Structure formats: C-alpha cells, structure tokens
Amino acid sequence: SQQTGWPVVSVDYRLAPEHPAPAALKDCISAYAWLAEHCHMFGALPSRIVLAGDSAGGGLSTLIAQQLTAPAKQAWADLGEAGQDMFALLERLPQPLAQMPLYPVTDIETDYPSWELYGEGLLLDHDDVAVFDAACLKNSPLPRQHILNSPMLGDNSHVCPTYIVTSELDVLRDEAFAYAEQLKTHGISVRNYTVLGAPHGFIHFMSIHQRLGLETRKIIHGFASFVREVIREQGQLAA
Numbered sequence: 421s422q423q424t425g426w427p428v429v430s431v432d433y434r435l436a437p438e439h440p441a442p443a444a445l446k447d448c449i450s451a452y453a454w455l456a457e458h459c460h461m462f463g464a465l466p467s468r469i470v471l472a473g474d475s476a477g478g479g480l481s482t483l484i485a486q487q488l489t490a491p492a493k494q495a496w497a498d499l500g501e502a503g504q505d506m507f508a509l510l511e512r513l514p515q516p517l518a519q520m521p522l523y524p525v526t527d528i529e530t531d532y533p534s535w536e537l538y539g540e541g542l543l544l545d546h547d548d549v550a551v552f553d554a555a556c557l558k559n560s561p562l563p564r565q566h567i568l569n570s571p572m573l574g575d576n577s578h579v580c581p582t583y584i585v586t587s588e589l590d591v592l593r594d595e596a597f598a599y600a601e602q603l604k605t606h607g608i609s610v611r612n613y614t615v616l617g618a619p620h621g622f623i624h625f626m627s628i629h630q631r632l633g634l635e636t637r638k639i640i641h642g643f644a645s646f647v648r649e650v651i652r653e654q655g656q657l658a659a
Contacts, residue, residue, distance in 0.1 A: 423637065423640045423641065423644070424640060424644045426464075426470075426644075427462035427463065427464060429451075429455055429462070431447070431448055431451040433447035433448055433451070433480075434447055436552075436555040436556040437554075437555040437556075437558065437559065440555070440556055440557065440558065440559045440560040440561075441556045441557055441560040441562060441568065441569055442560070442562060442568045442569070444476075444480060444556075445480060445483055445484070445487075445568060446506060448480050448483075448484055449484060449487065449506060449509065449510065449513075450509070452469070452471075452484060452488075452513065452516075453509055453513055455469060456469065456513055456514055466514045467514055467517065468517050468651075469514070469516050469517060470516055470517050470518045470519060470520065470643075470647060471484055471485055471516045471518075471519040471520070471521075471580075472519065472520040472521070472522070472643075473521060473522065473524070474521075474522035474523060474524075474621070474623050475522070475523055475524065475525065475544075475592075475620065475621060476525055476552070476556075477524075478521035478522050478523060478524025478525065479521070479524045479525030479526060479571060481519050481520070481521045481524065482519070482521050482524055482526055482571040482579075482599065483568065483571050483574075484516070484519075485515075485516055485519045485579045485580050485582070486571055486574045486575065486576055486579055487510060487568075487574075488510060488513055488514075488515050488516065489515065489575070489577075489578035489579060490578065491575040491577060491578060492567070492574050492575045492576075492578075493507055493510045493511065494507075495567045495568055495574065496510065496568075502561070515580055516580045517580060517581075517647065517650060517651070518580050518581045518582065518583065518643075518646065518647050518650050519579075519580055519581075519582050519583070520582075520583045520584070520585065520639075520643045521582070521584055521585070521596070522585040522623060522639075523585065523586055523587045523590050523592050523593070523596060523620050523621070523622075524571075524584070524592070524596055524599070525592060525595070526570070526571045526572050526592075526595045526596060526598070526599040527570055527571075527572040527573075527595040527598065527599070528553065528557075528564070528565075528569060528570045529564075529565060529570065530572075530595065530598075532593075532594030532595050532598065533594055534590060534591055534592065534593040534594040534595075535591055535594070537591075538589050538590055538591045538593070538619075538620075539591045542589055542590075542591070542619045542620065543619045543620050543621045544590065544591055544592070544619070544620035544621060545591065546591070549591065556569075557569065571599065572595070572598065572599060572602065576599075576602055576603055576606060576608075577606040578606075579603055579606075579608055580608075581608065581609040581610070581646070581650045582600070582603055582608065582609070582610050582611075583610075583611050583612075583613070583642065583643045583646045583647075584596055584599065584600050584610065584611070584612050584613075585612075585613050585614075585615070585639055586612060586613070586614045586615070587614070587615055587618040587619055587620050587621075587622055588614055588615060588616045588617055588618060589617065589618060589619045589620075590618075590619060590620040591620065592620060593614075596612075597612070600612050609650065609653075611642070611646055613638075613639060613642055615632075615635050615639075618632065618635065622635070623636060
C-alpha cells in the first residue's frame with residue numbers, strides 16, 4: 421500500500437486440518453464477494469480488484485482467478501447441493517483485473533525437477549509438503565485429484581493477466597513455471613519474475629534481509645507496472 425497507494429485487504433480463512441479443502445477456497449471467494457460489493461469504501465472499483473498470495477495463498481489466488489471465469493464455475497455445480505451456493509455466488513462476481521501469486525502451489529501431484537533439487541534442507545522440504553498435504557486433503561470431501569484442489573487440473577483458458585513470482589531454490593518452482601506456460605498457451609498475458617538465490621517463503625524475510633527487502637520492492641513495482649499496462653490495454657480495446 422505504501423509503495424503503490426492501493427488499498428490492501430488481507431483475508432483470514434479457515435485452516436486445515438480442522439477445516440480441510442475446499443473450506444479455505446470457499447472463504448476466499450466469500451471474501452472476494454464482500455470486497456466486490458464494498459470496495460467503494462476503499463475508493464476502488466469492482467473492475468479493479470487484483471489478487472495476490474504466497475505459497476498456499478498463492479495457490480488459492482490461482483484457484484480464485486480460475487473459478488471466477490465462466491468455464492470453471494461448473495466445478496461447483498458438479499458438486500450438487502453442496503456446491504450450489506458457491507456456484508450462485510460466482511455467477512454474480514466480476515473477474516479480477518490481474519493476479520500476483522508468489523511461489524504458489526499449482527499442481528499437487530506431478531514431480532517436477534525442482535522437487536528433487538530443492539526438497540531437502542531448505543525452508544520448505546518434502547516432509548513439510550507431506551504434512552500440509554495431509555492436513556488439507558486427508559478429510560476433504562473432494563478426491564485428491566480435483567479441480568478445486570489443483571489449479572493445473574482446471575480450465576485456465578480465461579484467467580486474468582498474471583504476474584507470477586518464483587524463488588530459484590524452491591521445491592515449488594517448476595510447477596509455477598508450468599502454470600505460467602499453461603496460461604501462455606491460452607494467450608493470457610503472463611510475466612514471471614524469479615528471485616535468484618532465494619528459498620521458498622523469502623517474502624517473510626524482507627524486513628530483516630537487505631537484498632530480499634530490495635527484491636520485494638522490485639516485485640511490488642513490477643506488479644504495479646504490469647497492472648497499469650493491463651488497464652491501458654483494456655482502455656485501448658474499449659475505445
């Protein structure tokens with residue numbers, strides 16, 4: 421907010437294992453709906469909402485961006501009565517202007533090269549992933565390989581423009597690259613910024629590590645520039 425002048429709304433969602441998937445996604449969509457209705461309180465427009473999140477929050481960002489597109493809403497309708505309320509809610513919500521997932525979870529099944537390269541001895545390792553995975557999915561009403569658990573399984577053909585941030589030394593790095601490439605194949609505007617020499621979760625050290633603080637400021641500046649480009653392009657298309 422200090423760098424961009426944009427109001428920032430932070431979402432507090434229910435956590436696993438007490439609330440397994442898709443509880444967190446439901447909460448985030450509900451929060452998005454509230455923001456779309458009340459954004460005038462922050463001097464903002466419903467058409468100018470941008471999404472951001474890191475790690476699991478980055479995965480939620482990509483899922484929300486996906487679920488707010490027409491082809492993807494059907495995933496909730498397919499759940500029957502349990503998903504009808506969410507389907508009805510999504511039907512009346514505007515799409516986000518853009519999103520910025522930071523080192524997100526995008527594919528819960530595929531073993532990418534970074535899984536072997538950086539899965540031991542860093543801030544997020546194989547054991548950590550297994551614990552988080554079990555907490556979110558073990559008691560979930562959804563099958564493990566479900567669109568609402570793994571963004572790469574869903575229809576990303578109409579996702580908003582995306583500025584994706586990756587860490588070089590991160591077990592999740594290559595699935596973020598794969599997600600970016602999938603969006604590009606659909607003609608979606610995508611920009612990737614990789615922080616070299618940084619582990620997963622580096623954003624949490626921005627206030628105590630000088631270079632990571634500098635990188636964080638560059639990321640914010642880069643995303644702000646990216647969003648302004650999206651707005652300019654939309655204005656040209658509407659003219």
